[in-house]
Amino acid sequence: MGIEFKRRIQQARIFDPKRGYEEKTLTLETRWDPLTKKTVRVLDLPIKKLEKPDMDEILKKGGDFPCPFCPDALEQATPCFSDDLIKGGRMRFGEVCVFPNRLPFDRYCAVAVLTKGHFVPLADFTEEMLFNGFSTACVFLRRLVEVDPTVRYFSVNWNYLPMSGGSIIHPHLQIIGGDLPTHYQGEMIQGGRGYHQQWGEVFWDELIAKEKELGERYIESVGNTVWLASYAPLGFADIMAVVKERTSLIDLTDQDLRDFAQGLLKVFQYFQDFNHCSFNLGLYSGEYGGDDSFWVNARMVTRRLLPPVGASDVSYFEKLHGESIGFKKPERLCEEKRGYF
Ligand SMILES: [Zn+2]
Structure with a gap:
């Protein structure tokens, strides 16, 4: 077992005007990601529930321009793939529609519109919507590797x-x-290979075993998927899902995708109750045709604007120093999350 949860705790002193300039000790924790060794900082602020953002205001701003993904506009406003990649130019399943992204972040970059509905609050997502979306994305990826053997990395x-x-x-x-992973995906793939070479085991298998044994960040399993609070968080609430024994998104079965969708709904319920209204999600694949040292995993980070001026929650730390700041200890997040599984 080579999993190491490395951390360092430091203290800073201030004289606090809110307490008559009494001396106060502040605690800062640096954590090293057990796979990539990337450092993050954790400030465990006594925040339980966040302020609810004004959704009406957000939706009003978004309503200033016509939505290209609404059913009446989609056919005219969105591009098509060539017929030899996707017959008819767009891939459809239920309400899901897959077409090319106008912004080419990679050689193949597609959008999968999930529903006909323009705005879906977190509480209104269904297993069917999520399953349809992620399974159609996987069907699209299977088509990509069939037509272009240079495509080995996807998410x-x-x-x-x-x-x-x-x-x-x-x-x-x-x-x-495309033919190259993103930076973080590459770090995970290399980290997983290095771990396998050194310890003879799959990193994610050992991570699950270790987290289960410690019980501090292990949330729950849903079928083949294990949900964890990430040890070294990349944002306010960072939740990880590992799909056991699947190296590539191409390998995911319908049951895996249903399990994943069910877990996501539980996470959404938690987000809703704690006023986390926005998030980023990445579902990562190992190298297609590579070795078995990678397990498919997802990472979700909540996002928000910071009061009182609505500042971005990404600062010089993330942008220019490559470190993230977490404001809640993953162990506290895990305790809160457990009630939802
Ligand atoms: Zn729309």
Whole structure:
């Protein structure tokens, strides 16, 4: 077992005007991600429930321009793939529609609109909506590797609402695929390979076993998927899901995707109750055709604007120092989350 949960605790002194300039000790924790060794900082602020953002205001801003993903506009406003990639130009399943992204973040970059409904509050998502979306994304990826053997790295991603960087409110996933991984995906793949070489085991298998044994960040399992609070959080609430023994998104079965959708709904319920209204999600695949040292996993980070001026929750730390700041200890997040599974 080579899993190490490394941390360092430091203290800073201030003289607090709110307490007549009495001396106060502040605590800061640095944590090292057990796989990538990337450092993050954790400030455990005594925040339980966040202030609820004004959704009407957010939706009003989004209503200033016509939505290209609504059913009456989609056919005219969105691009098509070539017929030899996707017959008819767009892939459809239930209410899901997959078409090319106008912004080419990778050689293959697609959008999967999830529903006909323009705005879906977290509480209104259904297992069917999520299953249809993620399973259609996987069907699209299977088609990609069939037509283009150079495509070896892919992921399915989600920016939910503008606070997370989502420029269109209408719920949609983004699928990217190409011959190189993204930076973090590459770090995970290399980290998993290195771990396997050194310890002879799969990192994610050992991570699940260790987290289960410790019981501090292990939330619950849903079928083949295990939900954890990430040890080294990449944001306010960072939740991880690991799909056991699947190295690539291509390998996911319908049952895996149903399990994943059911877990996501439980996470959404928690987000809703704690006023986390926006998030980023990444569902990562190992190298297609590579070794078995990677297990498919997802990471979700909540996003928000900070009061009182509505500041971004991404600062010089994330942008220019490559470190994230978590404001709640993952162990506290895990305790809160458990009641939802
Ligand atoms: Zn719309």
